[in-house]
Amino acid sequence: MMTREDCLALDACDPLAELREAFSLPEEVIYLDGNSLGARPKAAVERARQVLAEEWGEGLIGSWNSAGWRGLPERLGNQLARLIGAGEDEVVVTDTTSINLFKVLVAALRVQADRDPSRKVIVTEASNFPTDIYMVEGLADMLQQGYSLRLVDRPEDLPAAIGSDTAVVMITQVNYKTGYLHDMAALTALAHECGALTIWDLCHSVGAVPVDLKGAGADYAIGCTYKYLNGGPGSPAFVWVAPALRELVWQPLSGWWGHARQFGMEPRYEPAPGIGRYLCGTQPITSLALVECGLDTFAKTDMQALREKSLALTDLFIARVKARCGAHPLTLVTPLEHARRGSHVSFEHPEGYAVIQALIERGVIGDYREPRIMRFGFTPLYTRLTDVWDAAEILGDILDSGAWREERFMTRKQVT
Amino acid sequence: MMTREDCLALDACDPLAELREAFSLPEEVIYLDGNSLGARPKAAVERARQVLAEEWGEGLIGSWNSAGWRGLPERLGNQLARLIGAGEDEVVVTDTTSINLFKVLVAALRVQADRDPSRKVIVTEASNFPTDIYMVEGLADMLQQGYSLRLVDRPEDLPAAIGSDTAVVMITQVNYKTGYLHDMAALTALAHECGALTIWDLCHSVGAVPVDLKGAGADYAIGCTYKYLNGGPGSPAFVWVAPALRELVWQPLSGWWGHARQFGMEPRYEPAPGIGRYLCGTQPITSLALVECGLDTFAKTDMQALREKSLALTDLFIARVKARCGAHPLTLVTPLEHARRGSHVSFEHPEGYAVIQALIERGVIGDYREPRIMRFGFTPLYTRLTDVWDAAEILGDILDSGAWREERFMTRKQVT
Numbered sequence: 043m044m045t046r047e048d049c050l051a052l053d054a055c056d057p058l059a060e061l062r063e064a065f066s067l068p069e070e071v072i073y074l075d076g077n078s079l080g081a082r083p084k085a086a087v088e089r090a091r092q093v094l095a096e097e098w099g100e101g102l103i104g105s106w107n108s109a110g111w112r113g114l115p116e117r118l119g120n121q122l123a124r125l126i127g128a129g130e131d132e133v134v135v136t137d138t139t140s141i142n143l144f145k146v147l148v149a150a151l152r153v154q155a156d157r158d159p160s161r162k163v164i165v166t167e168a169s170n171f172p173t174d175i176y177m178v179e180g181l182a183d184m185l186q187q188g189y190s191l192r193l194v195d196r197p198e199d200l201p202a203a204i205g206s207d208t209a210v211v212m213i214t215q216v217n218y219k220t221g222y223l224h225d226m227a228a229l230t231a232l233a234h235e236c237g238a239l240t241i242w243d244l245c246h247s248v249g250a251v252p253v254d255l256k257g258a259g260a261d262y263a264i265g266c267t268y269k270y271l272n273g274g275p276g277s278p279a280f281v282w283v284a285p286a287l288r289e290l291v292w293q294p295l296s297g298w299w300g301h302a303r304q305f306g307m308e309p310r311y312e313p314a315p316g317i318g319r320y321l322c323g324t325q326p327i328t329s330l331a332l333v334e335c336g337l338d339t340f341a342k343t344d345m346q347a348l349r350e351k352s353l354a355l356t357d358l359f360i361a362r363v364k365a366r367c368g369a370h371p372l373t374l375v376t377p378l379e380h381a382r383r384g385s386h387v388s389f390e391h392p393e394g395y396a397v398i399q400a401l402i403e404r405g406v407i408g409d410y411r412e413p414r415i416m417r418f419g420f421t422p423l424y425t426r427l428t429d430v431w432d433a434a435e436i437l438g439d440i441l442d443s444g445a446w447r448e449e450r451f452m453t454r455k456q457v458t
Numbered sequence: 459m460m461t462r463e464d465c466l467a468l469d470a471c472d473p474l475a476e477l478r479e480a481f482s483l484p485e486e487v488i489y490l491d492g493n494s495l496g497a498r499p500k501a502a503v504e505r506a507r508q509v510l511a512e513e514w515g516e517g518l519i520g521s522w523n524s525a526g527w528r529g530l531p532e533r534l535g536n537q538l539a540r541l542i543g544a545g546e547d548e549v550v551v552t553d554t555t556s557i558n559l560f561k562v563l564v565a566a567l568r569v570q571a572d573r574d575p576s577r578k579v580i581v582t583e584a585s586n587f588p589t590d591i592y593m594v595e596g597l598a599d600m601l602q603q604g605y606s607l608r609l610v611d612r613p614e615d616l617p618a619a620i621g622s623d624t625a626v627v628m629i630t631q632v633n634y635k636t637g638y639l640h641d642m643a644a645l646t647a648l649a650h651e652c653g654a655l656t657i658w659d660l661c662h663s664v665g666a667v668p669v670d671l672k673g674a675g676a677d678y679a680i681g682c683t684y685k686y687l688n689g690g691p692g693s694p695a696f697v698w699v700a701p702a703l704r705e706l707v708w709q710p711l712s713g714w715w716g717h718a719r720q721f722g723m724e725p726r727y728e729p730a731p732g733i734g735r736y737l738c739g740t741q742p743i744t745s746l747a748l749v750e751c752g753l754d755t756f757a758k759t760d761m762q763a764l765r766e767k768s769l770a771l772t773d774l775f776i777a778r779v780k781a782r783c784g785a786h787p788l789t790l791v792t793p794l795e796h797a798r799r800g801s802h803v804s805f806e807h808p809e810g811y812a813v814i815q816a817l818i819e820r821g822v823i824g825d826y827r828e829p830r831i832m833r834f835g836f837t838p839l840y841t842r843l844t845d846v847w848d849a850a851e852i853l854g855d856i857l858d859s860g861a862w863r864e865e866r867f868m869t870r871k872q873v874t
Contacts, residue, residue: 079518093691274510
């Protein structure tokens with residue numbers, strides 16, 4: 043069994059240790075919520091000053107060209123593509139995950155409507171992140187063409203749920219609650235065998251686990267940049283479409299940024315060739331520009347090295363919670379099998395909400411998800427084995443002492 | 459006829475003169491493009507530092523609650539509502555103009571489908587900003603339910619184009635090319651008489667002319683915050699829906715931010731009561747927070763005072779260009795009538811593109827719009843009569859000398 047001294051020694055010789063230097067993290071905080079909002083790259087403050095004081099303040103309208111604002115979605119998309127197994131000019135950073143999901147959902151359903159209009163079912167997990175489900179509901183409600191959701195309770199039930207009626211299989215690669223990591227290649231192959239298309243939501247996998255969209259033969263992917271990619275609060279999302287599908291249909295949010303000639307000011311829409319047609323309206327440049335600071339923090343490593351560290355971190359947390367908190371009613375809901383585990387670890391506790399509040403007060407920042415789930419994210423870029431050790435110790439203290447029973451921890455506030 | 463000395467004297471006693479102090483504008487630049495990208499409020503740099511260094515860097519995930527990030531769309535919406543004649547809790551700042559247009563278009567068409575499904579026409583101006591037209595095309599193409607656009611060439615032809623087949627009249631209150639200011643109350647009344655609903659795009663009117671949505675009985679409105687509202691490049695847009703229409707239907711982009719209980723993580727969508735249902739996904743907080751700095755610059759004045767100054771500025775520019783540049787082939791396309799004029803002035807010139815490039819090199823920043831239109835925006839918050847005088851003089855110099863004929867001005871670059 044590892045000791046805290048072992049953790050210190052391993053941290054000291056960790057080849058990724060210096061990456062933590064790129065981030066600003068408060069003293070006395072163990073931040074295990076980078077899977078919800080990534081930490082701030084130190085470079086972000088100066089980059090924002092540059093965008094605002096120089097590019098906006100001095101360059102004014104000219105900065106759309108001279109500072110490259112207009113090209114940011116494509117430029118950042120190319121930088122991000124390397125992390126998800128996508129090619130050059132195949133990704134744009136734009137809009138929100140929900141909006142991008144809407145674009146690819148409509149596109150996928152239109153492709154299927156041309157191939158086999160009887161396919162009307164969208165298969166996903168009942169425990170998928172709610173917004174993914176809600177966006178399908180909104181779309182089906184609008185179209186009134188008989189589309190419906192099939193919600194699957196357990197990952198192992200997915201294969202049986204995909205059949206000849208299935209238009210789209212829409213899966214979040216790493217489940218936001220459980221941390222379950224789906225087998226993208228196997229599920230995509232299965233979907234294709236059944237004639238279905240796949241949409242992969244990469245929110246909880248991009249920057250956390252190696253993703254290989256083209257290797258898996260995936261069809262569509264979307265995701266956010268504000269979790270493991272450290273782009274900043276609510277920073278714009280991304281969208282990828284397999285090149286063979288990209289030009290088959292319009293996506294419906296056909297704004298001027300997606301036009302073949304944006305400044306032609308023509309009275310008819312003509313979608314741009316390539317992934318540019320997945321752009322819509324004018325983008326929030328300050329937030330968008332800061333995505334680059336987040337992506338830059340990946341420049342000195344690769345996803346394989348990050349994956350190894352991520353597994354070492356989650357392995358240690360699972361082992362330490364078992365050793366230190368075994369007397370308490372904690373249930374691990376994250377898979378033990380490496381191949382099925384993302385980069386966060388979730389435990390159920392009957393009073394998970396209160397325990398998380400007590401942890402936060404002690405400086406260990408995890409988060410809570412309904413119902414009963416305590417969630418801990420391990421960002422390999424800036425989390426140390428010692429942090430993991432200490433977090434498990436503090437969790438043990440709080441459970442042993444019953445500190446979480448205090449009224450201020452039990453009272454529900456809005457959570458994020 | 460006014461002299462430059464008169465301009466100096468009037469500027470000196472202008473009660474709005476001190477408002478310019480809130481903005482950072484480069485020396486030696488006469489900025490007449492605030493109708494495309496507003497100038498930078500000085501406060502924006504410090505606000506960004508605060509959001510990034512303190513709220514993100516120190517507060518981390520907790521800032522969604524403690525720094526009020528989650529409530530920004532509603533809070534900014536209330537601040538903006540006062541400028542457009544909307545009520546408390548009726549506006550949210552979110553997403554892009556194009557996306558918000560899609561939401562209200564679908565909502566309006568659904569309301570009409572329940573009332574009279576035979577109404578399938580969306581009436582707008584052929585010279586409306588292209589993205590508005592493109593979004594209707596994308597929607598009609600997706601729905602395949604027989605919706606079509608009716609494009610009207612001249613404002614005076616609008617009444618004849620609205621009839622018993624009309625579902626929606628979608629008008630940009632101030633035309634982006636011509637500066638024509640539509641009569642919102644009269645057109646809305648006419649649309650309602652014909653059984654049509656109205657969507658008002660306020661991009662070129664909000665913060666520039668008094669807008670009274672509720673007084674006019676309007677149905678839906680959208681607009682941007684990065685022009686006269688000075689929110690920053692690509693800052694998020696806004697949406698307003700008449701309370702009587704708001705809860706009749708879902709808008710289709712039904713993401714988690716629009717759910718009645720966002721953090722309930724429920725597997726079924728239930729739209730929030732009120733304008734909150736027009737939210738969709740997680741917003742770009744840095745860009746969103748800076749909208750407040752722009753809105754704050756309106757605190758020391760009111761739209762009536764700004765309107766008076768705006769008309770003085772555009773009157774002077776029209777008069778000075780006539781006096782100083784009368785020998786050249788310039789055609790005023792902006793109405794002379796005050797009641798029909800927004801806050802920008804456009805002239806056609808056969809080589810408008812080159813003339814604008816030459817002006818920019820001389821420090822007078824206007825912009826060019828296809829075909830042949832030279833556009834000059836007059837933001838009453840920070841533009842002086844002397845600026846207007848000097849801009850017309852420099853335009854005269856360039857036209858007299860033929861400086862715009864140089865090759866570097868004639869060569870087309872991407873324009874914004």
